[in-house]
Amino acid sequence: MRKQSVFDRQSIVVLSLLAATAVLVPVLNVSVPPGSPFHVSDHLIPLLGKYLSFALLALSVDLIWGFCGILSLGHGAFFALGGYAMGMYLMRQIGPRGVYADPILPDFMVFLNWKELPWFWHGFDWFPFAALMALAVPGCLAFVFGWLAFRSRVTGVYLSIITQAMTFALMLAFFRNDMGFGGNNGLTDFKDILGLPIQSGFTRIVLFVLSAAALAGGYMLCRWVVNSKLGKVLVAIRDAESRTRFLGYRVENYKLAVFTLSAMLAGVAGALYVPQVGIINPGEFAPANSIEAVVWVAVGGRGTLAGAILGALVVNAGKTWFTGALPEFWLFVLGGLFVFVTLLMPRGILGAAKDLWEQGKRVRSGLRRDAVPFAAE
Amino acid sequence: MTEPVTPTLLYLDNVTVSFDGFKALNALSLALDHTEMRAIIGPNGAGKTTMMDVITGKTRPNQGTVLFEGKHDLTSLDEAEIAELGIGRKFQTPTVFDMHSIEDNLLLALKGERGPFSALLSRHTNQESERIDALLERVRLTAHRQRRAGELSHGQKQWLEIGMLLAQEPKLLLVDEPAAGMTDQETADTADLLRDIAKTRSVVVVEHDMTFVRELDVKVTCLHEGSVLAEGPLDAVSANERVIEVYLGR
Amino acid sequence: MINLRDFLRTLLLLVFTTSGAFAGPYEDALPKFAADSYSDTEAAIGTVAASGHPLSLPLVEALRDGRLLASAGQVFIREPSGGLINAATGQAFGPVPADLKPVRLNNRVRRAIEAAMGGLTLLSSGAAARREAARAVFRSRDAAALRTIEQAIAREADPDLKLALQAARASILLGNEAASTADRLWAVETLRERGDQDALALLSSLPAGTQPEIVEPADRAADSIRSRLALWSALQNVWYGVSLGSVLLLAAIGLSITFGTMGVINMAHGEMVMLGAYTTFVVQEIIRTHVPSLFGASLFIALPLAFVVTGGVGVLIERTVIRFLYGRPLETLLATWGLSLILQQAVRTIFGPMNREVGTPAWMSGALELGGLSLTYNRMAIVLFAFAAFGTLLLVMKYTSLGLYMRAVTQNRRMAGSIGIRTNRIDALAFGLGSGVAGIAGVALSQIDNVSPNLGQGYIIDSFMVVVFGGVGNLWGTLVGAMTLGVANKLLEPYAGAVLGKILLLVAIILFIQRRPRGLFALKGRAVEA
Known part of the structure; x- marks a missing residue:
């Protein structure tokens, strides 16, 4: 049996690249003078940090879609919940510096004439609690939702549709002022995080490096899972669910475990996203966001983990460029991407590159592997 | 198989399954002994596959009793529980994990802990390797162990699936049309393999290929419209007027 | 005078x-x-x-x-x-x-x-x-x-x-x-x-000091009126619900056809509805500038045109994209989502992002007062139209050979193929039919909703809910699903508010699917499970 190490070639490449980015970007920002073509400008750092948090979200989608065949069209909900947990911490940190200068209540609550902090806002002034909630809330929602869905064997497009309905319902809920999460405007005007001013260059660099580290950690975690026997069972479920069941595996438990893990990763991604973009609002729950995350994975190549990261970075860089240069074309490009990838590049960039590479190798070595007969006993 | 046992391993009594009024199984009764091999024949729609579905927990019968080892009520258990009791099933169309290597297919099928957390933390043991080696030998796939299952020929997939069944170490194997799409030689080899398996385990074989059934040389049950039409040695069953009428043809 | x-x-x-x-x-x-x-x-x-x-x-x-x-x-x-x-x-x-x-x-x-x-x-x-x-x-x-x-x-x-x-x-x-x-x-x-x-x-506003022998019967009378009014308002809400249900039915019925026959989730279905509404807009513009006298008939002219336009787009999509993705429902879902983005942006580029004005013919304005009910003619027309469209589709499915083939493909694609039904042609036609029905739904919706590039997005999730709730591949299921959701929504609204009512309904459907994963009227049998 081939021993599959967590540190295989792909992992080494991914981790080295992430490490290099985490070092190079701050260095190019701080040490290279602004005039130089190699300078990374201040506004680019949170943008890149945002991409990294999206990459982590893509990773979480790939873990369940690429390896277990669960296409969630509601992963943006877990991302947003993680983001709200972080946003609540950041709101509490504003303290008396808000417009209404209330030491406890965030501005929007004062504006709504609320007299005291709702119970679910308690504890969020303490960072470890907020960080725990960024994991636990998405995790619990995923657990409950998954427990209900997988136990009744809701699969395929049905599952996709109800995950979409889930995030849509959450979006409607968070738009309501009564929910106590700032309604339409969401949470914003953050001042500082763990005592550091959130707008400062240093904080941004720290957040960026943390995002890279979280992405690396998330990648390693996923790699560990998919390389283990658990990962093999997941692929087995993806390819032949009832076969797996008749072998005695409780498919719903496997799905539930990996779905919950994936939701928690998405929650972490959201928690890293919010301090870097400075706002979280109900728009993050929009079904379109979740589907976009799926296309990142599809573009990069699903079932590869590295592809998810690559896809998130490429598509988002493209989005930034297009929405700046040719805003009216971005939706054509994004829509075209969906069609193109599913139709012509089902294995994504990474899969296509691998095919090309192997073809090239075969041609170079002159060995035609497919000519080797294997049916002969 | 030394444990003290009731004479019947599998016992179906008066089992009825209806889909929107259509009775796929109609008061079906069947009993299977330990280490017995039984061939099930019958025309399309006779209820052969539905019977398998009922035994393995995929379909719940509307009424009737399904007992395993005289004590387990299979109608109240789900697929995974039934599989863990020791009932393995091979599908009509061979179903293996195409993207996994042959040996991973067998590894996943090996009897053992089935929970997600033990799977996450499991280590590959020598004992497992030895089991896999033995199974590969038995289903003649040793040379292909590293290849993806999806690359195998149809007949090899059938054998791999039987190998996976054996890896589960079941007490009862349900085998749906194992000879379909095989060459004559492969069919004969498959019959040998099943006879060999039946020395230590019970086997139920659903098959249309009468040559194959003859080679198995076991008791035959002919189903028709969801109930047993005839039962006994092949010669007796195939001489039965009704069987000839509805199934074999004159 | x-x-x-x-x-x-x-x-x-x-x-x-x-x-x-x-x-x-x-x-x-x-x-x-x-x-x-x-x-x-x-x-x-x-x-x-x-x-x-x-x-x-x-x-x-x-x-x-x-x-x-x-x-x-x-x-x-x-x-x-x-x-x-x-x-x-x-x-x-x-x-x-x-x-x-x-x-x-x-x-x-x-x-x-x-x-x-x-x-x-x-x-x-x-x-x-x-x-x-x-x-x-x-x-x-x-x-x-x-x-x-x-x-x-x-x-x-x-x-x-x-x-x-x-x-x-x-x-x-x-x-x-x-x-x-x-x-x-x-x-x-x-x-x-x-x-x-x-x-x-x-x-209830008798002057103070009115003698009790007047006040008491007056109070009783007021109470009886109150309960009668409550009944009327409940009926009115049921009517609103039926009206919403008809809209959902129109939007979902085409989806049900494509989902049922082909197992394909068409995320661009909402955009087909939107295209139908824009067809109405274009028809009305042409009529306004060239033959204003025909304005009253504009919707009748728009209906077949919308069917042809969106049906054509549907067949085009099926032939160029979806047929390459059969057996891969999740990929189809993504590809059609991409198409929906493209269609939205295309319409935005051509017609602009703003709402376009679609007129209501005179015969559709006004309301019928019936007891305590007020039934506006445009809503009534939509309800009648939805049922007419439903009935027509039912007949098409039941009595035409296309319908027969589509039902055959729904129940067992492989078997249908092997008895000589050209499943890929049926697929194209089914997709065209589903899209065409979405188009005529768009004509109807143009009368009650804003005609903007986002029109379709507002209906897509609700339509999915209808189809999933009613059961796939069953038109009656779609009808029951649409009406149930429509009425439940409107009956919840007075108590929970529009948004919360909708959330509750979504949650209820999510829970319902857990119990009946294949919907209210699911096909049963071996073929479905295979």
């Missing part, structure tokens, strides 16, 4: 020949109009209105329009044609006095005129005028109109109008301390029978 004029003349003539009463309160009141005092004018209006004199109505009308002129104790009515008549005699007046001045009005006088008009037109021969008058009296509760109204009740033949008049009388009597207890109890009973919001307001 011509008609009213004629009728007044006839009325005058009629009255002059039948009535001999010339001296009375009417004549006595006339000089007060010439006194140039608001309070005198007001008092005189009351007297004139109560007099029953045939000239009362023309006089009050003239006063209202500033055509009542006074000079030295004499009062004249200037006819709209310009001629003057003596208000006392009704005779044409020859030489015009030099110091004729219009009788002046202030707000109090105007109110008195309004009240008097109500009483006076009660006796007019036009049913619509009498109805309007009864309504005016009911609202003004002017005691001065009591005598007139009693006369009017006595001669009213139309039972409907009679009821209206009696309600008006009751409104006067109810709060009137001078009226007899029997009359007031009659008023309570009459108002209870009328049973609308106005009657409720009257019954």
